[in-house]
Amino acid sequence: MNHSTIANTEVIRLITIPISHYCEKVRWTLDLLKIPYIEERHVPPFHRSATSKNGGSSVPVLVTKSGNFTDSTDILHYLDTISSSGQYLYPTNVEMRQEVEELEELFDAKLGADTRNWGYFYRSGDRKTMRRAWCNSTPVLERIGFEIAFPLISAKVRQVYNITADSAASSLQGIKEIFEIVDRRLAGGKTYLVGDTISAADITFAALAAPVLLPSEHPVSVAKIEELPIEMAAVIKELQSTAAGVYALRLYRDQRRVQSSHPDRRKSSLQKVAET
Ligand SMILES: N[C@@H](CCC(=O)N[C@@H](CS)C(=O)NCC(=O)O)C(=O)O
CATH class of the missing domain: 1.20.1050 (Glutathione S-transferase Yfyf (Class Pi); Chain A, domain 2)
Incomplete structure (x- = not known):
């Protein structure tokens, strides 16, 4: 990977409450489509501080260069448009x-x-x-x-x-x-x-x-x-x-494959919050 590739690599952030099943819907999609991301987990009601800074209230919120998405269905539609894994979640028919x-x-x-x-x-x-x-x-x-x-x-x-x-x-x-x-x-x-x-x-x-x-x-x-x-x-x-x-x-x-394309990045993010 050269420097320009690194500079262009978007790191998507997913704001969650760990057990939220709407968050699991998005997490699973990211893993299935092999899209790199960092998950930022929060305890309710403290998640509101993170979601409100990014234009939302509930979780999940997906923070991307193309904008922030505050509903799981909107997030899946967006992820489908950026999938380069050859796998898509909405049929063309x-x-x-x-x-x-x-x-x-x-x-x-x-x-x-x-x-x-x-x-x-x-x-x-x-x-x-x-x-x-x-x-x-x-x-x-x-x-x-x-x-x-x-x-x-x-x-x-x-x-x-x-x-x-x-x-x-x-x-x-x-x-x-x-x-x-x-x-x-x-x-x-x-x-x-x-x-x-x-x-x-x-x-x-x-x-x-x-x-x-x-x-x-x-x-x-x-x-x-x-x-x-x-x-x-x-x-x-x-x-x-x-x-x-x-x-x-x-x-x-x-x-339900857990994403492995950027395990270090994901792990270090979770470790970082756990060690704060
Ligand atoms: N329609 C929303 C529903 C999300 C939702 O209900 N999230 C719950 C967690 S399961 C939540 O964030 N509750 C706390 C809050 O609303 O602040 C979606 O699909 O994203």
């Missing part, structure tokens, strides 16, 4: 592309909210679990903030997302409905939701379903199924055995 976009929108709007709310109902009050979910490789001051303010942060999360027994039951109902839609689409032994290759619809489903499937390849590991409340573990086992669950776990096993 107009009808297939529309199908992918409609499924992605459905999963973003319903599945993502439901899996998060259902998971938080059981786990958001558990300090050890939430430390693993929110604090992994984040700046030390934010981790100290977590230890001091955990009861407040946890209560705020339950308030913001309206986490109650009733809302958790209704979220579980919503999750099952989306799984049934995916089951039906996969009928006849289809490998992917649309066409013959992995698309944004597949990645979005698998990443947003991860909190209720616990794929072992997920880069942020929070709990083993044996450590979960019995009621929660039973639902996860049931969902893992559906056609949609089997398919998402297969996608994780076969397609």
